[in-house]
Amino acid sequence: MSCSPLHHAAGLMLGVLALCSRAATQDEPAFTIERLEARDGSVVEAQLGQLEVPERRAAKDSRAITLSFLRVKSEAEHPGTPVFLLAGGPGGSAIELLRRHVTGGGAAYLGLFGADLVALDQRGVGLSEPNLDSDTLFPLPLDVPGDPAVMLAAMQEVCKAEAARWREQGVDLAGYTTLESADDIADLARQLGYAKISFWAESYGTHLALQTIRRHEALVDRAVLVGPEGPDHTMKLPSQTQEGVERIAALVATEPGLSEQIPDFTAMLAGVLAQLDKAPVFVDVAGERVGVSRFDVQWLLSNLIGSVRGGIDVVPAMVLAMDQGDYEPVARELADLRRSFGVGSAMTWMMDCSSGLSAARAKRIAKEAGTCLLGDAVNFPHPNVTAAWGAKDAGDACRAPLKAKTPILFLVGDLDSRTPISNAEELMRDLPNARLIVVENAAHDLNWMQPELREAWPAFLAGKPVELTHVVAPRPRFARP
Numbered sequence: 001m002s003c004s005p006l007h008h009a010a011g012l013m014l015g016v017l018a019l020c021s022r023a024a025t026q027d028e029p030a031f032t033i034e035r036l037e038a039r040d041g042s043v044v045e046a047q048l049g050q051l052e053v054p055e056r057r058a059a060k061d062s063r064a065i066t067l068s069f070l071r072v073k074s075e076a077e078h079p080g081t082p083v084f085l086l087a088g089g090p091g092g093s094a095i096e097l098l099r100r101h102v103t104g105g106g107a108a109y110l111g112l113f114g115a116d117l118v119a120l121d122q123r124g125v126g127l128s129e130p131n132l133d134s135d136t137l138f139p140l141p142l143d144v145p146g147d148p149a150v151m152l153a154a155m156q157e158v159c160k161a162e163a164a165r166w167r168e169q170g171v172d173l174a175g176y177t178t179l180e181s182a183d184d185i186a187d188l189a190r191q192l193g194y195a196k197i198s199f200w201a202e203s204y205g206t207h208l209a210l211q212t213i214r215r216h217e218a219l220v221d222r223a224v225l226v227g228p229e230g231p232d233h234t235m236k237l238p239s240q241t242q243e244g245v246e247r248i249a250a251l252v253a254t255e256p257g258l259s260e261q262i263p264d265f266t267a268m269l270a271g272v273l274a275q276l277d278k279a280p281v282f283v284d285v286a287g288e289r290v291g292v293s294r295f296d297v298q299w300l301l302s303n304l305i306g307s308v309r310g311g312i313d314v315v316p317a318m319v320l321a322m323d324q325g326d327y328e329p330v331a332r333e334l335a336d337l338r339r340s341f342g343v344g345s346a347m348t349w350m351m352d353c354s355s356g357l358s359a360a361r362a363k364r365i366a367k368e369a370g371t372c373l374l375g376d377a378v379n380f381p382h383p384n385v386t387a388a389w390g391a392k393d394a395g396d397a398c399r400a401p402l403k404a405k406t407p408i409l410f411l412v413g414d415l416d417s418r419t420p421i422s423n424a425e426e427l428m429r430d431l432p433n434a435r436l437i438v439v440e441n442a443a444h445d446l447n448w449m450q451p452e453l454r455e456a457w458p459a460f461l462a463g464k465p466v467e468l469t470h471v472v473a474p475r476p477r478f479a480r481p
Contacts, residue, residue, distance in 0.1 A: 034070070036099060038106030046102070047071045048095075051188050053123075056175030063170070067184055068127035069120045070095045071192070072102065072110060080115035080462055081198045081221040084185060087119075088203030088227075090178075090351040091344060093126030094119035112458040115198070120188055122181050122208070124347030130171055136162055137342035142335055145280035145291035146299065148380060155381050159388035162343050174392060176350035182212040186219055198461055199223035203419060203444065207234065207355070210427075213404050222407040224457045227419035227444055230427045232399040234355040235379050236418060237365060238372035244305045244417025244443075245269065245373055251441075251476065252316050258478055262320055269373055272322045273297060283331035290331040295377065297322070300333055302378035306418040307445040308476050317479045346389075352382060353391035358399050378418070401430045408434040409460045411453065413442030413473075435466060441473040 031049035038044060048070050054062040074080075087094040098119035101109050110117070124132040138155050140146075166173055185208075189197050198221045199209040206225040213220050214231070249265035252258055262268055276294035283290050301319075304311040318329050343349070357365075362383075369376035386393070408431055410424040421438060428434045437456060439446055448457065452471045460466045 031071075036102050038103050040106040040108070042106040044072060044102050044106065044110065046098075047073070048127075051120075051184070051191055053184050053187055054175075055123075055172045057180065057183060059172065059175075062172065062175070065123060065175075066129045067120060067123060067188070068095060068129075069118055069188060070098050071119075072098065072117045074110070074113070074115050074117075076114045080113070081196050082116040082118055082189075082192070082194050083113050083198045083200050083461065084189075085117060085119045086199060086201035086205030086208050087122070087125075088201075088205050089125075089345075089348055090122070090204045090208075091125055091348040092205075093121050094205075095121050095126055112454065113200075114458070114462065118188070118192065118197075120185065122347070123184060124176050124345065124350075130169075132166065132171070132176070132346040134162060134343040134346060137340070140338040140341060142285075142338055143282075143289040143291055145282075145293035146296040146334075147293065148295050148377075152381050152384055156385055156388040158343065159349065159385050162346055163389045166346050171346075173346065173350050173390065176347050177354040177394060178208055178211050178351055179215070179354075179394060179398065181208055181351075182215050185212050186216045189219055195219075196221045199225070200457075200461070202226040204229060204351070206419070207231070210402055211398065213406050214398075214402050217404050217406060220406050222409075222461060222463070224409045224411065224460060226411045226446060226448055227416060228410050228412065228423050228427060229419050230423055231355075231402055232358050232361055233419070233423050234352055235357040235361060235365060235382060237361075238368035238374065238376050238378070240420050240422065241302050241305065241374045241378050241417045242368075242372040243420065244415065245301075247415050247417075248305065248312055248315065252478070255475075255478055257480070258316060261481060262316055265316055265319065266373070268323050269301075269319050272319060273373060281327045281331075283327045285328065285331050285335050288335065290335050292327050292331055292334060295375075296334055297330060298374045298377035299380055300330065300337065302374040302417075304333075306416070306443060308415065308441075308443045309445055311445075312415060312443060313476045314479045317481045320481050349385065349389050350391055353386040353389050354394050356386070356393040356399070357383060358396055361399075402427065403430045405433055406431070407460070409457060409466065410434065410436045411439065411446060411448055411457065412436065413439045413444065413446045415441060415443040415476075416446070418444045435460070435469075437466075437468055437471060439471045439473050441475050447473065 031047040034046045034048050036044045051067045052064045055065045056062045085094045087097050121128040138158055201209040207229040209223050252262050252265045273294050280293045304315055321329050412421050412424050424436050456466050456468045
């Protein structure tokens with residue numbers, strides 16, 4: 001569960017100049033040519049293809065589903081190991097990701113890899129069929145302060161109904177797991193004739209990459225993982241969001257013009273939550289009454305602080321406003337969240353529910369929730385919707401520490417409370433060939449194209465030594481009260 005429900009979908013600049021079908025030969029699958037026009041004026045030819053796989057490999061009578069992929073073949077004289085791009089979410093489209101990067105970066109972007117680039121829309125996503133997207137919203141009224149028990153009950157009913165709807169359409173939801181997706185990647189590599197592949201992955205995509213390495217280690221040459229989510233990291237630790245709050249407090253304390261108003265951000269937030277614990281607040285937002293509870297603020301902030309832009313940069317001013325009795329900014333954000341928060345994709349829920357968590361992690365989360373300012377709100381409504389979706393837990397063997405010799409480069413922001421530095425450090429105990437680059441002042445929306453990183457990760461993919469361990473990004477530009 002790597003992506004916030006508050007994420008903002010970026011727009012595309014995609015120019016498809018021509019489309020032409022090409023028949024399959026004995027050596028390659030059928031594909032369609034897309035010609036993508038980049039901002040630099042270059043035109044890049046991409047191959048759009050399909051792969052049929054069983055919806056659930058363990059079921060003898062499983063139907064076949066169709067996965068779509070986009071490949072840009074390298075024009076380098078000696079191409080490197082093909083690189084598979086794995087989108088986050090779960091539920092992001094790697095095809096749209098590759099299109100966006102190609103149209104934005106053109107030849108310069110492709111040159112960073114020096115290899116074939118392959119983007120697979122994971123099962124249930126994007127151009128793959130069936131696409132499990134849903135526009136069903138959760139019934140979260142604006143005028144009622146958020147109560148997690150009441151909200152959860154309503155959300156469970158919606159999830160049950162959604163699961164039943166997809167099953168009635170013949171979808172075997174039990175096949176929508178990270179393990180099946182890992183095997184899809186191996187099948188696609190074989191179809192394309194690749195004996196070895198590398199990964200470039202973000203967020204949930206790193207979770208998929210690591211499970212693919214566990215199941216098909218001989219296939220994977222190396223991997224660049226941005227914001228790593230390990231096998232037992234799907235559910236977040238309250239202590240990680242607490243550390244995120246404390247890192248924000250440290251930045252605010254040294255921010256001229258803000259530190260005078262917020263001398264102790266952590267204490268101020270604790271005071272706001274204590275007041276809301278006594279009684280909720282009601283605010284008029286554009287003529288509508290919005291109820292604000294302690295849990296509402298915990299849930300909203302735990303998601304906002306995952307990113308710098310539109311998150312960490314606005315949170316201190318929001319907390320200061322509440323401390324001064326002005327709840328309009330947070331109520332406005334809550335109203336937007338409640339209006340838009342819905343199922344999104346059945347694939348997203350099935351992936352996270354099946355990945356689950358170990359008993360030890362569940363115990364740790366429960367213990368930490370009572371001592372951390374934002375509680376366990378970052379995980380809500382997980383894991384309490386697993387039964388509603390009818391998801392089967394993948395089991396502790398899939399969550400055990402990954403022991404592999406695959407070279408891996410982790411890129412992590414020191415402000416990232418969703419996939420923090422501690423995730424990478426934990427994983428590296430059993431990965432002798434893993435390296436870590438920490439990006440100061442970056443969060444889950446880490447800019448992997450900043451100059452130092454733009455030199456480091458392409459060198460790593462090319463098999464060259466990388467000594468870089470620390471990069472400093474610009475400080476967040478905090479909104480002023």
